[in-house]
Amino acid sequence: MARESLTNKQARLALILDRLAAAYPDAKVGLDFTSPLELLIATILSAQCTDERVNIVTKSLFAKYRTAADYVDVPVEELELDIKSTGFYRNKAKNIQACCQQLIERFGGNVPTTLDELVTLAGVGRKTANCVLSNCYNIPGITVDTHVTRISNLLKLVNSQDAVKIEFALMKLMPEERWNAFDHLIITHGRRTCIARRPQCQTCVIRDCCPSAQ
Ligand code: SF4
Numbered sequence: 413m414a415r416e417s418l419t420n421k422q423a424r425l426a427l428i429l430d431r432l433a434a435a436y437p438d439a440k441v442g443l444d445f446t447s448p449l450e451l452l453i454a455t456i457l458s459a460q461c462t463d464e465r466v467n468i469v470t471k472s473l474f475a476k477y478r479t480a481a482d483y484v485d486v487p488v489e490e491l492e493l494d495i496k497s498t499g500f501y502r503n504k505a506k507n508i509q510a511c512c513q514q515l516i517e518r519f520g521g522n523v524p525t526t527l528d529e530l531v532t533l534a535g536v537g538r539k540t541a542n543c544v545l546s547n548c549y550n551i552p553g554i555t556v557d558t559h560v561t562r563i564s565n566l567l568k569l570v571n572s573q574d575a576v577k578i579e580f581a582l583m584k585l586m587p588e589e590r591w592n593a594f595d596h597l598i599i600t601h602g603r604r605t606c607i608a609r610r611p612q613c614q615t616c617v618i619r620d621c622c623p624s625a626q
Pocket of ligand 1: 606612616618619623625
C-alpha cells in the first residue's frame with residue numbers, strides 16, 4: 413500500500429474526530445477529581461490499574477488526604493494500606509510521598525502548571541503531566557495511554573509503541589485545540605467499541621477510515 417501523505421492523514425484524522433465526537437458527546441477523563449492535586453494522585457495510582465478501581469480507592473483517599481502535606485505526614489505503611497488495591501502500592505506510596513514532599517518544598521504545596529516542572533516530580537512522566545495540564549488547566553497536551561497507543565497504531569496514524577514518539581507524531585496530525593478532546597474520544601472509543609482483543613468493527617463509526625477494520 414502506498415504511503416499515506418501527511419495531508420491525507422490529517423484530513424482522515426479530522427474526520428475520525430468529528431465522527432467520534434458525534435458518537436461520544438459525553439467523552440471525558442475517566443478519573444474522578446476536584447483539584448489538580450487529586451488528579452495528579454489519581455493518575456499516579458492509575459498505572460497498571462483501571463480507572464474504575466482508582467475511583468473506588470480515591471473516594472475515601474481524597475476525603476482523608478486533602479493537601480500535599482497530608483500525604484507526607486503519615487507513615488508510608490498507612491498510605492500503602494489506603495491505596496493497596498490499586499496494585500504496585502509500595503512503589504506508588506513511595507512516589508506519592510516523594511512527589512508531595514517536592515510539591516511542598518518547591519511549589520508551595522501547589523501542582524505546577526508546566527510540563528517541564530511536572531516531569532521533575534517523583535512518579536510523574538509525560539503521560540501524567542499531560543493528563544493534569546489538559547484536564548485541570550486546559551493546556552493542550554496528548555496523554556498517550558494504552559488505548560491511544562493501540563488505536564493510533566490500528567488507525568495507522570502512527571507506527572510505534574513508544575509513547576513519546578507517538579505523542580510527537582500525533583501532535584503533527586491535528587491542531588492544538590483538538591489535542592485534549594482527542595484523548596477523551598480515543599480512550600472512550602477504546603472502552604466502548606475498539607476494545608482490545610475484541611474490536612466491534614461491524615458497528616464502528618470510523619470503520620471506513622480504519623485500515624485495520626475487520
Ligand atoms: S474499525 Fe475496528 S479496528 Fe478500526 S477503529 Fe473501529 S473497532 Fe477499531
